[in-house]
Amino acid sequence: MLRVELDQLQAGMKLALPVRCRHSYKILLNAGTVINEEHVQRLKELNPADVYIFSPHFMDDPAQELYREAVSSMDDIFQEVISGNKVDVSRVKQVVNGIVERLKIHDQILVQLARLNDADSYSVSHCVNVCIYSLFIGSNLNLRNEQMQLLGLGALLHDIGKLYMPESLLRKGGKLSDREFSIIKDHPLIGYRSLEGTDTPEEVGDIVRDHHEKCDGSGYPYGIGGEKISFLTKIVSVADIYDAVTSDRAYRPRMLPHEGMEILLANCSAGKIDPQVVKLFTRKVVTYPPGCTVRLNTGEIAKVVESKALSWRPKVVVKKGNRVKFVDLAANPTVFISQIIDIE
Ligand SMILES: [Fe+2]
Structure with a gap:
């Protein structure tokens, strides 16, 4: 389940929890509702309290x-x-x-x-x-x-x-x-x-x-x-x-x-x-679990392949066309994670 901002809300997402009015706490949409375009527009107008959807990853x-x-x-x-x-x-x-x-x-x-x-x-x-x-x-x-x-x-x-x-x-x-x-x-x-x-x-x-x-x-x-x-x-x-x-x-x-x-x-x-x-x-705590997709400060998109709890600098793989490059961030101090894109 993920909390999403209203500008991230899209048709096809399924509500994990009821959406409530920010002020009266009345339920506006029930849990389990699959959001359509009309819902998206209406919710943006109503500016409700938190919206939670089922995460496809979990x-x-x-x-x-x-x-x-x-x-x-x-x-x-x-x-x-x-x-x-x-x-x-x-x-x-x-x-x-x-x-x-x-x-x-x-x-x-x-x-x-x-x-x-x-x-x-x-x-x-x-x-x-x-x-x-x-x-x-x-x-x-x-x-x-x-x-x-x-x-x-x-x-x-x-x-x-x-x-x-x-x-x-x-x-x-x-x-x-x-x-x-x-x-x-x-x-x-x-x-x-x-x-x-x-x-x-x-x-x-x-x-x-x-x-x-x-x-x-x-x-x-x-x-x-x-x-x-x-x-x-x-x-x-x-x-x-x-x-x-x-x-x-x-x-x-x-x-x-x-x-x-x-x-x-x-x-x-x-x-x-x-x-x-x-x-x-x-x-x-494993900060970047294997399977996590990240952006590096080099601009490259990489996938974490090995992560140790003690290390905040995991091993990642970068794909460039048909070529695959492994980078151990622990051994490359000038390369670091600048953004998390997705977690599998
Ligand atoms: Fe507090």
Whole structure:
């Protein structure tokens, strides 16, 4: 499943989730609808909330199906919260369990799905992506089941406070004013308070409240640092930053996976995020999986043929007419990936 921009929407695409009105959240088109030209025109006029289609690359894939179900469930759960109800923690737990089970079989595929599903900071996909990245880190750290549950719940709910923020601010293109930013900075505390009266474990509340705190004390809302931030929160912070920088924003295009990793390393060197978490994440995630089609800085189109988790510079093959050229990017420092074109 992929989130598509309205200008990318084409006749023949099949909706993976219902398309809702941006303001009333009424369903405009049902899941399963095959888009025609009339739909494209109408949706462009209506400017709806996010549009998700089935990706042809992952059609019928169980990991893709799980991703679709997770986004759909979280969408329902958040709609209930927007309607004035408390979050249904038992339903969120079911989503976490599904992701934990699937990660045991398809960890890299789920991580690639998270990366492909470019997510606005306010979107449901962002919460699901952060959950996948967090649980991927957790499983590689061999966290116990109980800890994985807490981690997954905290990751899915980390931005629940944004449901109470003015949408005009969340979707604003360009830089926020100081006043606007101070409003946005309230979302961790508002989210934390919204969990009062639910059976959310304390550790999950800590993640929601502290996910923008930094190890050096430079974060918000309280500027706590070091050991005062729980380890589970530190995992979610890394996942949150990675998903944010590798997704398009109104004010900047997305970064490539290896650039996202470099941002994590820079934040780590500056003492802002946890080194153990960053080391594990940057070593375990395959940034360019085999089969991925990329553009090189030479302008050539290449296909990745071999990729190691530790290396962000895979081996690629370039086809020129009948000729085939293999390039090991690790051995050719002046050649690098400048764009991802497609993932098989
Ligand atoms: Fe946040």
